[in-house]
Amino acid sequence: MDDPTQKPDRREQARWEAVVERNPQLGDSYLYGVVTTGVYCRPGCPSRLPNRENIRFFDTAQEAEEAGYRPCKRCRPSQPNNQAPHYQAIIAACQIIEDSVEPPPLADLAAAAGLSPSHFHRVFKRIVGVTPKQYAIQTRVNRVRASLPESSTVTEALYEAGFPSSSRFYENAAETLGMKPAQYQNGGHGVRIGFALAPCYLGWLLVAATTQGVCAIEFADTPNILTDRLRTRFPHADMIENDPDLSTWLAQILAFLDAPRGSLDLPLDIQGTAFQRRVWMALREIPAGSKATYGQIAAQLGKPQAARVVAQACAANHIALAIPCHRVVRSDGTVGGYRWGKERKRQLLDREAQ
Numbered sequence: 001m002d003d004p005t006q007k008p009d010r011r012e013q014a015r016w017e018a019v020v021e022r023n024p025q026l027g028d029s030y031l032y033g034v035v036t037t038g039v040y041c042r043p044g045c046p047s048r049l050p051n052r053e054n055i056r057f058f059d060t061a062q063e064a065e066e067a068g069y070r071p072c073k074r075c076r077p078s079q080p081n082n083q084a085p086h087y088q089a090i091i092a093a094c095q096i097i098e099d100s101v102e103p104p105p106l107a108d109l110a111a112a113a114g115l116s117p118s119h120f121h122r123v124f125k126r127i128v129g130v131t132p133k134q135y136a137i138q139t140r141v142n143r144v145r146a147s148l149p150e151s152s153t154v155t156e157a158l159y160e161a162g163f164p165s166s167s168r169f170y171e172n173a174a175e176t177l178g179m180k181p182a183q184y185q186n187g188g189h190g191v192r193i194g195f196a197l198a199p200c201y202l203g204w205l206l207v208a209a210t211t212q213g214v215c216a217i218e219f220a221d222t223p224n225i226l227t228d229r230l231r232t233r234f235p236h237a238d239m240i241e242n243d244p245d246l247s248t249w250l251a252q253i254l255a256f257l258d259a260p261r262g263s264l265d266l267p268l269d270i271q272g273t274a275f276q277r278r279v280w281m282a283l284r285e286i287p288a289g290s291k292a293t294y295g296q297i298a299a300q301l302g303k304p305q306a307a308r309v310v311a312q313a314c315a316a317n318h319i320a321l322a323i324p325c326h327r328v329v330r331s332d333g334t335v336g337g338y339r340w341g342k343e344r345k346r347q348l349l350d351r352e353a354q
Contacts (some may be wrong), residue, residue, distance in 0.1 A: 015057050018043045022091065031058045031077050033069040036287070039261040045075035046094030068259060070252060086123050089113035091125060094135065103136035147303045188234030194243025195230060196250045197223045200257055202344045206230065207250050209243075213267030217253060219340040233318070260288045261272060261353045264322045266270040272316060275301075279313035286327045288352045293331045307331075315339060327352075 015030055022044050033040040040058065041047060058064040059072065061078045071078035093109045103348040109132055110120035124132050194216065195208035202218075206226035208216040216233070220226045231239065249266060256264050263284060272280065282297050294307040294314075303309070314325035315337060326345045330336040338345035 012057055015043070015129055016052060016055065019055070020049065022046065023093070031061060031064050032058050033058060033064050034262075036262045037265055038069055038256075039072050039265065040069040040077055041072040042068055042077045044091055045072055045077075046091055046098070047074055048098075051302050068255070070255075086113060086115065089115070093120075093132070097132065097136050098139050100136075103133065113294040128348040170234065183319065187238030192235070192240065193230070193234055193237040194240035194246055195227070196243055196246040197226060198250055198254060200254060202340075202347060205253065205257070206252075207246055207253055209249065210269045214249065214322060215269040215321060217322060218317050218318065219320060223236070231349060248250040252313060253321060257351075260348075262288065264324075266322050268319060268322060268325075270319065272313070275303075275306075275309065276316055279310050280317060282321045282324055283314070283317075283328065286324060288324075291327050291329050291349065294328055294336075295331055297328060311337070334342045 015032070019032055031040050031042060034050045035054045035056060036050065039047075040061070056067070056069075058067065058069075065071075065078070090113065090276060095112055096104055096112060098110060101249070106117050106121065109124075110117040113120050113123075115123065121131065176273075191210055193208055193210055195216070196204055198205050202219045203221045204219065204223050204226055204227075206216065206218045206220070207221075208230055216230060218226055218229060226239075252266070253264065270277070270280065278301050279297060282300055286292050294310045295304070297310045298304055298306040301310075310328070314328055317323050317325045317339065320326070320340060326338055326348045328336070329349075335342050335345050335349070
């Protein structure tokens with residue numbers, strides 16, 4: 001007779017093998033959560049394959065969410081299993097994109113799926129949640145992030161990810177992440193910005209977003225200070241107070257504050273110089289519970305003498321937590337500066353250390 005204590009191990013091994021194979025046929029028979037991101041997915045999800053040690057399996061979406069995981073935006077495991085026509089063709093298209101150095105033409109992807117380009121584009125966005133072009137860009141960005149720890153410079157990581165130049169990377173990143181620089185310079189003219197506020201253990205929290213993504217996560221002692229700051233920064237924007245569309249992101253940020261782990265995975269609408277963007281991207285690679293010095297970040301970016309410029313880029317960051325500048329400290333280990341106050345920085349680091 002089999003030892004019953006071994007059955008869960010064999011079952012988990014079978015589940016893991018199905019995840020590796022990206023088997024969409026398993027539908028919602030089980031789900032898996034990724035410890036480092038706090039996200040749970042279906043077995044056939046086209047997201048980048050996580051490490052086995054970071055996987056936790058769940059029988060239901062409710063079980064995963066009770067454990068603190070949030071649903072993946074690609075495979076949408078909290079919704080009824082999508083067995084609509086072309087689902088497997090779209091999963092295959094995602095794999096083609098991930099395996100390609102250059103983004104495949106839309107016509108080629110559509111032909112492989114047996115659909116017209118316009119129909120393929122609609123189906124892809126409905127199932128995956130983004131357009132094929134956006135998925136290709138994000139795939140390349142993910143390659144950059146994965147290459148950074150093993151690359152001597154960011155430029156090397158960009159070339160390894162398939163970007164012909166660093167300028168092309170930042171152009172593409174801006175296309176999916178940010179409003180136009182001129183709109184920032186003009187105080188958000190013509191831009192709709194929704195915002196929401198909530199109390200937290202650091203005082204008050206504000207999250208603000210455009211249609212592209214989050215443009216501000218800030219802390220202050222009172223809500224009035226936060227709204228005044230936002231209106232001063234974007235005086236010509238169309239402001240939507242207590243925007244109900246932000247309820248999910250606000251809840252996600254508050255949950256991350258209470259139990260910081262992995263990364264705060266939000267779409268961002270950011271603007272900065274090329275070097276600032278490189279710094280902010282490097283900051284997002286520092287895991288919760290870890291710290292880096294300004295000098296270490298500068299060296300990682302191939303600019304070992306630019307520690308002061310890295311500090312300035314941290315100070316220019318308006319998106320707390322999602323761009324975790326609080327995890328960067330001085331070379332002597334002391335906390336250093338923080339846009340929202342040293343005491344808040346110290347509390348964030350203490351909670352993450354726990």
